[in-house]
Amino acid sequence: MTDTITIIDYNAGNIRSVQRACSEIGAKASVTCDPAEIDEAGRIIFPGVGAAPSAMASVKETGVDAALTRAFEKGVPILGICIGAQIILDRSEEGDQICLGLIQGTTRRFNLTDKSLKIPHMGWNEVKLVRPHPLLNGIKGGDEFYFVHSYFPQPDNDEYVYAVTDYGIDFCSALGYRNLFATQFHPEKSGNLGLKLLERFTSWDGQSPDESVPGKGD
Amino acid sequence: MLSKRLITCLDVRDRNLAKSIKFANTKDIGDPVEKARQYYEDGVDEIVFYDITASRENRGIIIDIVEEVASQIFIPFSVGGGIRSVEDATRLRLAGAEKININSAAVLRKELISEIAHAIGSQSTILSMDIKQVEKTAAIPSGYEIVINGGATPTGIDGLEWAKQGEELGAGEFVVNSIDADGTKEGYELNLTRLIADMVSIPVIASGGAGNPEHLYEAYAEGHADGAVVASITHYGEYSCREIKDYLHGRGIKMRMNY
Numbered sequence: 001m002t003d004t005i006t007i008i009d010y011n012a013g014n015i016r017s018v019q020r021a022c023s024e025i026g027a028k029a030s031v032t033c034d035p036a037e038i039d040e041a042g043r044i045i046f047p048g049v050g051a052a053p054s055a056m057a058s059v060k061e062t063g064v065d066a067a068l069t070r071a072f073e074k075g076v077p078i079l080g081i082c083i084g085a086q087i088i089l090d091r092s093e094e095g096d097q098i099c100l101g102l103i104q105g106t107t108r109r110f111n112l113t114d115k116s117l118k119i120p121h122m123g124w125n126e127v128k129l130v131r132p133h134p135l136l137n138g139i140k141g142g143d144e145f146y147f148v149h150s151y152f153p154q155p156d157n158d159e160y161v162y163a164v165t166d167y168g169i170d171f172c173s174a175l176g177y178r179n180l181f182a183t184q185f186h187p188e189k190s191g192n193l194g195l196k197l198l199e200r201f202t203s204w205d206g207q208s209p210d211e212s213v214p215g216k217g218d
Numbered sequence: 219m220l221s222k223r224l225i226t227c228l229d230v231r232d233r234n235l236a237k238s239i240k241f242a243n244t245k246d247i248g249d250p251v252e253k254a255r256q257y258y259e260d261g262v263d264e265i266v267f268y269d270i271t272a273s274r275e276n277r278g279i280i281i282d283i284v285e286e287v288a289s290q291i292f293i294p295f296s297v298g299g300g301i302r303s304v305e306d307a308t309r310l311r312l313a314g315a316e317k318i319n320i321n322s323a324a325v326l327r328k329e330l331i332s333e334i335a336h337a338i339g340s341q342s343t344i345l346s347m348d349i350k351q352v353e354k355t356a357a358i359p360s361g362y363e364i365v366i367n368g369g370a371t372p373t374g375i376d377g378l379e380w381a382k383q384g385e386e387l388g389a390g391e392f393v394v395n396s397i398d399a400d401g402t403k404e405g406y407e408l409n410l411t412r413l414i415a416d417m418v419s420i421p422v423i424a425s426g427g428a429g430n431p432e433h434l435y436e437a438y439a440e441g442h443a444d445g446a447v448v449a450s451i452t453h454y455g456e457y458s459c460r461e462i463k464d465y466l467h468g469r470g471i472k473m474r475m476n477y
Binding site: 049 | 219220221223258261263288289292293294312314316339340341390391419420421444445474475476477
């Protein structure tokens with residue numbers, strides 16, 4: 001594994017802030033949407049803002065979809081962020097979009113009974129661990145991260161949910177399966193705690209505690 | 219649940235910061251990039267940069283400051299001042315600003331709100347409103363009038379009506395800045411803030427008038443604000459963000475305490 005992080009740029013917006021955050025923690029990062037370069041990557045960040053349908057259209061058009069799937073199957077450590085945590089599931093309720101299907105599940109829209117809760121869910125909120133994961137090491141009660149989203153990922157298998165956040169409901173804010181980990185929040189915008197998560201990603205071996213769990217994806 | 223946000227506002231004039239008193243006199247308070255980094259380390263939740271020369275002297279935004287700030291702070295920040303087009307907004311987004319503040323230009327041409335919201339998303343489109351209390355009239359039934367050009371020009375537009383339109387046009391957040399309270403350190407305009415916060419379904423940020431941490435408590439608890447902007451009380455070291463947050467946390471307000 002090389003130390004360079006390959007940030008996938010599929011026209012999804014917050015690439016430069018992710019790149020800057022990598023630079024802040026001393027990690028080398030390159031930005032690309034070229035499937036050939038993704039095939040060579042030792043470590044991948046799959047970011048994204050915007051909407052699932054336009055994100056999926058971009059990854060298909062660029063061939064990023066197949067390249068990311070190959071990287072996942074090869075065991076390359078991958079970190080998905082925001083939309084990058086949503087379109088790794090089978091489908092999204094946003095535009096009823098078929099997605100990459102790297103983890104079985106659905107991205108759902110907040111359907112909150114408390115109408116005083118505003119959508120998008122935007123701001124700082126607590127990320128509560130439900131099971132340990134190397135990328136979440138050190139996160140403790142009351143640690144908050146920055147969110148901006150109206151949809152959230154919901155894996156079919158609860159074992160793949162590593163953290164939840166309370167916004168009317170406890171929704172999945174961090175999920176993972178094998179060498180793929182993803183956060184609904186933005187580590188690159190979450191101050192020191194977010195930078196630490198990115199730092200842990202730079203040395204992650206791609207092993208998840210879920211390896212022993214027989215998942216539907218096996 | 220979401221924490222309330224402590225937001226600081228840095229008025230940028232050339233390479234220097236300025237803090238206004240009722241928008242009239244400005245004095246420099248230092249380098250914006252360095253100051254932003256200090257605030258970031260002190261635990262501020264968000265920063266607003268206003269290019270205060272832009273509106274008045276018809277100058278563009280200083281992109282390089284935004285880029286430099288973006289490589290130094292890793293929390294959301296927004297930029298405002300003199301944004302007149304989708305191009306302005308897009309350039310600032312690419313330079314690293316999470317959100318864009320529009321104000322006077324939207325009053326002069328309200329379609330700008332929907333154009334920018336369409337280009338960069340509602341969640342990144344903040345409508346800042348400078349509001350002054352006036353006599354209630356048929357045109358301004360709430361008694362709160364929108365003013366532009368840093369408070370110098372009345373518009374004849376009712377503040378509450380403008381907020382309603384702004385939300386419909388796609389603004390994702392409001393900054394409610396009371397010209398009467400700005401720089402006085404006597405507290406936020408709570409009535410105005412609450413009227414708007416209770417009326418709309420997007421986040422509302424109270425701005426203008428913070429003199430002590432209790433004023434922030436009032437903005438959240440009585441003004442129903444999602445965030446509150448401080449400037450004078452933190453720029454010169456009177457309070458740190460940590461002290462303000464400790465106080466609010468002690469009063470039962472949910473704040474981001476670990477950083």
